[in-house]
Amino acid sequence: MKQIKPPKKPLVYYYGVTLVIILLLNSFIFPAIFNHSVKEVDYGTFLTMVEKGKVKQVEIEDNTIMFKPVDTKEAKEFKTGKIDDPKLVDRLHKANVKFTKVIPKETSPLINFILTWILPFLIFIAIGQWLMKKMQNKMMGGGGPMSFGKSKAKVYVETETGITFKDVAGQDEAKEALQEIVDFLHNPKKYKEIGANIPKGALLVGPPGTGKTLLAKAVAGESKVPFFSMSGSEFVEMFVGMGAARVRDLFKQAQEKAPCIVFIDEIDAIGKSRNSGIAGGNDEREQTLNQLLTEMDGFDADKGIVILAATNRPETLDKALLRPGRFDRRVPVELPDLTGRESILIVHATKVKLADDVNFNVIARATSGASGADLANIINEAALRAVRLGRSKVVQNDLEESVEVVIAGYQRKNAVISMKDKLTISYHEIGHALVAAKQSHSAPVHKITIIPRTSGALGYTMQVDEHETVLMTKEQALDKITTYMGGRAAEEIIFKTVTSGASNDIEQATKIARAMVTRFGMSDEFDMMALETVNNPYLGGDSSLIVSAETASKVDSEILKIIKSCHQKAIQILEDNKDKLHELTKYLLEKETISGEEFMSILGKQA
Structure with missing residues (x-):
């Protein structure tokens, strides 16, 4: 729906509002401010105060009588209405009160004209100029019409x-x-x-x-x-x-x-x-x-x-x-490598109090593909977590948890998940980890958890390479896809059904399979033929096919062939290690989070 903006009010409107405000101030506010110490009394009270010697000075005006009391606790000055009283002068003289008649000063007609017409007009012009300047500043970014071409550097x-x-x-x-x-x-x-x-x-x-x-x-x-x-x-x-x-x-x-x-x-x-x-x-x-x-x-x-x-x-x-x-x-200015990430973490950690056991190399290996801004955020999140938990220094666990916060979001501690769903999630994550561990070209498992995160993940399996790699072989790409298939494969084997939990796995696996066919030349069908170009390589790397519709159909068939092959491989690995799948799932369900060392220890035990 198109948003309809209210029409801008004319300048006359602002003039009118200003005039009303001035009149209200003149009628109610200013008199209250300037006359706050003047108290009005009746004429009888005035005479009583004169007789009792409580009046010090009197000023007789045309319509009012202003008088100052001896005791100023109640008010500094009083006023009363003037009444035709021939004996007033005698009373004041008898009470030894100083009194005088105020003669109104004659105002020059020119001054009267200036105060009545010229001054209000000038005030109006000044207010109008000020309003115009404010409007120009909003339209032009400040500085008025003469600053159009000024640099904002x-x-x-x-x-x-x-x-x-x-x-x-x-x-x-x-x-x-x-x-x-x-x-x-x-x-x-x-x-x-x-x-x-x-x-x-x-x-x-x-x-x-x-x-x-x-x-x-x-x-x-x-x-x-x-x-x-x-x-x-x-x-x-x-x-x-x-x-x-x-x-x-x-x-x-x-x-x-x-x-x-x-x-x-x-x-x-x-x-x-x-x-x-x-x-x-x-x-x-x-x-x-x-x-x-x-x-x-x-x-x-x-x-x-x-x-x-x-x-x-x-x-x-x-x-x-x-x-x-x-x-x-x-x-x-590319994304930093392993050594670069470690150096960046050290630079940003100089302003943070650290425990003696902090190992930045472990964090650097867990943050492959992170930018300098991401790493700075990780250090800050770790410091915030240390304060939240009442510690005076950042420990290794704070840094590792902050990596997970940046990758997957905060823990949803109050999330209510049924035991049936929890069991499904446990088998799903162990399926990933088990398939990864049984392949020779997969990164080692670092951590497995079924604690849900604010990013929407109900659990995840973290893998961390021991060494920095800049190239990916065909075998590594296929093993990555197979690992992504492990979660869905575990659901199929154990529950004989599938859930929506593998949606992100499917997306990531499809991206790798498509890149293998269209950009990496890892398909026997198309050999080293370029099938797509990458747009905006620094902003997500969106790609577009550069082939005919007929060839695009063959590309889809080749991608499907790779995914199906990896899916079957994942099922076979889990079928061959079904006992370990049950044992590891039971342990994960009990602990909710396990380390890579615990996982490999149980996997390596003889039945």
Whole structure:
């Protein structure tokens, strides 16, 4: 349903509201504030107070009599209505009260006109101008109409950031590529003497959370130069031409503060290929990109202005942006390897109190494929868990539990699961673990649990490789699929039925089988024929087939053949080890969570 926004109220409405507020304040609030110490009494009370000597001073006005008492506890000043009393003067004189007649001052007609007409009009104009300015700020992002083309870049100096390459772990290759830029900003003379030109720009490319922005700040911190930071989306505005104006202003500021570093985060917001726009059109984003290309051609890198940009969608960037002379250097910032993950964990753990037995290598091996941001989150979750449990230091168990929190979510301790479902889940998870343990190309079982998690998992089996692997053989891929089939196979053998618990297993197994056929060339039917391309490799790796409908049907048949073969293999493994399946399930049902060592100990025992 289309949302209908209420119409904006005219400026006259705000003027009217302001006028009503002023009248209410003038009628009720201001008199109460300024006259809070004046008490009104009747004329008889006034005469009684005069006779008893309780009045100190009297001011007689045209319609009222104001008088101050000797004792000011009750009120500082009183007033009463004036009555025709010829004896009042004698009474005041007899009581030794000071009294005077207040003569009203004649107000100039000009002043009267100014106060009555001109001043309210000026107040109205001032309020109107203020309201207009507030509305302009909301529409234009602050600063009024003259700030349309102003850059919103944040400028950091060395004392404010304090980030250096020591704060960036697990990205040694990227740091090495950027070190040359730092060296140039420190010693430009040695590069000029040999005739070398420093790259005008460096493009940091990698998945989200790998530390691209942190690397850019570290370059500025190492160079000790001003650091301009701006997101690509901040250039694009609803007003045509504003993005291009902001690009011009950004480079103008950079030239004034050279040497400096300009960092554009998420540059794909303005740097997308121009053939992806409206046919024959020249929209705001294209104007902004054209201006960026012009500015990068126009400045001299020898002045010490270095452009850094980050993106996780490099395939969408315009070719003109990537040619030499603009972004000369492409710096991959990939997911960290085992050593890198361990280094990142150590860096983030420097601010956390740790127990002596903490082993980061175990955590690093359990977090294959995790980004730097994921690892930082794991350390923080471990610290929060330690506080929750009343400990003053983070122990190994906190870190291991935080890995599971990041992977599968928090434990659902209050979840009510029937004993029948619990038994099914236990057989399902032991089926996975048993199939994995009986294959030669599977990672060792690290942990098995049937405690449900907030991610929706009713249980899971965690496998951790002993060594980091960068390649996957055909045998390993088939063993992975077979392990995924183990849970469903156990349900079929024991309960002679199937449940919905294997939905995620089926999805993951199908993905691997499809990749084997379409991308890895692990199918006898298609040999080394490319059947699909990967889009957005850093953002999930969505793929699309590049074959005819007839070939696509054959691809599906080949994938089904692999899955069926692995399914039958899983059933056979469990049939051959049925006694151990029952024994391990009984133990898991009792303990709810068991370690890989406990699992292998029971599996290795002789019947």
